Amino acid sequence: xxxxxxxxxxxxxxxxxxxxxxxxxxxxxxxxxxxxxxxxxxxxxxxxxxxxxxxxxxxxxxxxxxxxxxxxxxxxxxxxxxxxxxxxxxxxxxxxxxxxxxxxxxxxxxxxxxxxxxxxxxxxxxxxxxxxxxxxxxxxxxxxxxxxxxxxxxxxxxxxxxxxxxxxxxxxxxxxxxxxxxxxxxxxxxxxxxxxxxxxxxxxxxxxxxxxxxxxxxxxxxxxxxxxxxxxxxxxxxxxxxxxxxxxxxxxxxxxxxxxxxxxxxxxxxxxxxxxxxxxxxxxxxxxxxxxxxxxxxxxxxxxxxxxxxxxxxxxxxxxxxxxxxxxxxxxxxxxxxxxxxxxxxxxxxxxxxxxxxxxxxxxxxxxxxxxxxxxxxxxxxxxxxxxxxxxxxxxxxxxxxxxxxxxxx
Ligand SMILES: Cc1ncc(COP(=O)(O)O)c(C=O)c1O
Numbered sequence: 001x002x003x004x005x006x007x008x009x010x011x012x013x014x015x016x017x018x019x020x021x022x023x024x025x026x027x028x029x030x031x032x033x034x035x036x037x038x039x040x041x042x043x044x045x046x047x048x049x050x051x052x053x054x055x056x057x058x059x060x061x062x063x064x065x066x067x068x069x070x071x072x073x074x075x076x077x078x079x080x081x082x083x084x085x086x087x088x089x090x091x092x093x094x095x096x097x098x099x100x101x102x103x104x105x106x107x108x109x110x111x112x113x114x115x116x117x118x119x120x121x122x123x124x125x126x127x128x129x130x131x132x133x134x135x136x137x138x139x140x141x142x143x144x145x146x147x148x149x150x151x152x153x154x155x156x157x158x159x160x161x162x163x164x165x166x167x168x169x170x171x172x173x174x175x176x177x178x179x180x181x182x183x184x185x186x187x188x189x190x191x192x193x194x195x196x197x198x199x200x201x202x203x204x205x206x207x208x209x210x211x212x213x214x215x216x217x218x219x220x221x222x223x224x225x226x227x228x229x230x231x232x233x234x235x236x237x238x239x240x241x242x243x244x245x246x247x248x249x250x251x252x253x254x255x256x257x258x259x260x261x262x263x264x265x266x267x268x269x270x271x272x273x274x275x276x277x278x279x280x281x282x283x284x285x286x287x288x289x290x291x292x293x294x295x296x297x298x299x300x301x302x303x304x305x306x307x308x309x310x311x312x313x314x315x316x317x318x319x320x321x322x323x324x325x326x327x328x329x330x331x332x333x334x335x336x337x338x339x340x341x342x343x344x345x346x347x348x349x350x351x352x353x354x355x356x357x358x359x360x361x362x363x364x365x366x367x368x369x370x371x372x373x374x375x376x377x378x379x380x381x382x383x384x385x386x387x388x389x390x391x392x393x394x395x396x397x398x399x400x401x402x403x404x405x406x407x408x409x410x
Contacts, residue, residue, distance in 0.1 A: 002026070002288070003391045014360040015396035020167050020195055020331050020387035021364055022217045025281075032280035033222055036273040043269055045246055059272055062279035063262075069282040070212065071203030072229055079262035080270055083226035084194040085115040087213030088161070090228055090241045090265055091190050092119040095211070096159060098239040102129025105155040107187075109135040109143060110377045111166045114369040116192045120161060131155065134372065135162075141169035141320040145177065152185040160189045164196035168370045168385065169320030170303075170331035172196075179208040188234065194218055198285055199330045199389070200296040204229045216274065220389070221281035225274035228265070235261040242267035288390060295390050302388050303329025306397045310334060310386075313404055319383060333368070333385040336408065349382045352407060359403045361396075363387075 004010050005026040016024060042055040060075070067078040081087045096106065106120050117134070124130040133151060136144045143162070151157060160182045165172055175191055182189045188210035196202055198219025204212045209231065216225030230238060240247065240258055244267040250257045258264040288294050304323050310316055315337035321327045336352055353365030364385045367374045374380050386400065 003393065005284070006391050009391055014362055015392075015399045017361065017363045017386045017388065017392065017396060017400060019389035019392075020218070020368075020385065022223065023198070023220050023389050024391060025220055025222065025277075026284050028284050029221060029277045029280045033273045033277040036276045040276075041273070044272060055272065058276055059270070062275045065279045066227060066275075066282055067229075069286070070197065070214070070227075070229055071205045071207075073205055073232065076235075076260070076262060077204075077230055077232060079228045079230060079265040080275055081213075081226045081228050081265075082224055082271065083215035083217065084113075084192055084213045085119075085215075087211075087226060087228035088115055088190065088192065089119045091211050091213070092123050093241040094239045094265060095188075095234065095237060096120075096130075097123055099237050100130055100158050103131075103156055104129075104158040105131045105133060105151070106159045106161065107133055107135055107148065107151060107157050108161040109137065109163070111137055111141070111143065111169060111171060111373050112161070112163055112370065113167050113192065113194065114371070115194070116161050116163060116190075117372065137171075137377070141166070141171045142326050143171070143173055143178075145174070145181070148178070149181060152181065152187070157182075157185060157187045160187055161192070162189070163192040163194075164202070165199070165328040165331065166320065166370075166373075167195050167331060168333050168368050168373055168383070170322075170328050170333070171320055172326055172328040174326075175207045175209065183208070195331060196328065198281070198292075198295075199299055199328065201292040204231075210234050216278040216281065219278075219281055220284060221278035222271075222274035224271040225278040227278075228262075230261055238264065240264050240267075244268050298390055299388050299392075300329045302392055302394065302397065303327075303332060305394060306332055306386060306388070306400070309397060309401045310404075313401070313408060315408060316404070319378070330388045331385065332387070333383045335380060335383050349384045352404075353384050355407050356400070356403055359399075361400050361403055363400070 006024045040054045042052040044056040044059040063075045067075040120132045124132040136147045179189045190211040191209045193214040197214040212229035217223040238261050247264045247267040248256045249259050317335050319333040349365045366382045
């Protein structure tokens with residue numbers, strides 16, 4: 001069982017069921033970060049002595065491995081960022097602001113994390129002349145692609161921003177289909193891969209996306225690492241987000257010339273050790289029996305098991321499509337029917353999660369940074385979320401169910 005590879009979990013008294021917030025790290029990732037500081041610490045691309053050259057080589061080797069891991073055709077398609085939030089903001093500022101014009105529309109969806117809504121609110125509206133619209137979903141948590149197509153027909157859509165996997169509903173969106181539709185209408189597609197990558201095989205080239213954003217810390221890598229995939233056909237369209245050292249090819253008193261993608265998007269000193277750690281995370285995932293396919297199968301079995309057990313608990317209402325082709329299985333959210341509490345008291349989702357926490361079962365409750373979805377679309381005050389990764393076991397789920405039964409029966 002891989003649990004033994006994760007120092008925080010190997011002798012833990014708790015069941016960690018909050019990997020959608022952040023995943024735990026295997027020892028190999030922790031070692032890779034430490035080794036960089038112990039043996040190779042220098043600032044890449046600055047100096048020419050052997051230590052600095054080693055740091056540069058390690059940094060570029062990590063780019064190569066991580067680019068391959070996501071299915072990018074060349075390492076130059078991968079810019080390092082601090083994570084999904086920053087990657088999406090890079091697309092907003094370095095691409096959308098430069099290439100979109102008054103009258104253009106950006107389509108996001110109602111099931112997005114704030115990271116894929118707020119940056120778009122930030123650059124649209126008022127005097128920008130840009131319009132932001134959110135595509136609806138059906139009550140079962142599946143995206144309404146007819147609604148999407150209808151908007152393509154009416155509005156001048158230039159960008160579609162959609163999550164690969166919903167961090168609330170576990171919905172697995174049909175990215176290939178969305179890309180096909182968007183490209184037919186000459187719109188670009190940005191995918192928020194925060195909850196997908198590291199949980200299943202992801203190949204950005206096969207998906208045909210224009211941009212793919214991801215966070216290292218959700219795929220067993222260090223916090224502070226992450227990336228943005230930029231398809232080759234978008235390279236020439238990229239402006240800059242941050243300006244400063246190392247992203248320039250020449251600077252005069254009046255003007256600067258920027259390096260090509262990805263370097264123009266990596267201003268200043270990067271989180272190099274964390275990127276090396278992220279490379280180690282990709283190695284760890286690749287080495288799981290049967291690689292990412294194996295990870296997906298494992299999480300899928302566990303997710304189905306959890307869904308089936310949760311479904312049997314009276315008063316628990318599961319959210320999202322559940323087992324089937326539209327479901328990623330690593331994210332399971334539910335609400336507890338307050339009025340069903342036998343002692344007549346309302347058990348709030350937050351109290352339920354706190355109570356579970358007291359018994360060593362770590363789940364998340366609240367709005368999950370998806371307030372438009374939870375409040376406006378689902379009409380809820382919050383929910384409880386169980387999220388899984390490859391180190392979770394059936395016994396974690398059994399512990400959860402046992403405690404839930406005790407709490408909800410009180
Ligand atoms: C779907 C989704 N998008 C974006 C983010 C933001 O990720 P980060 O905080 O790593 O930038 C998250 C984090 O939970 C997420 O679940």
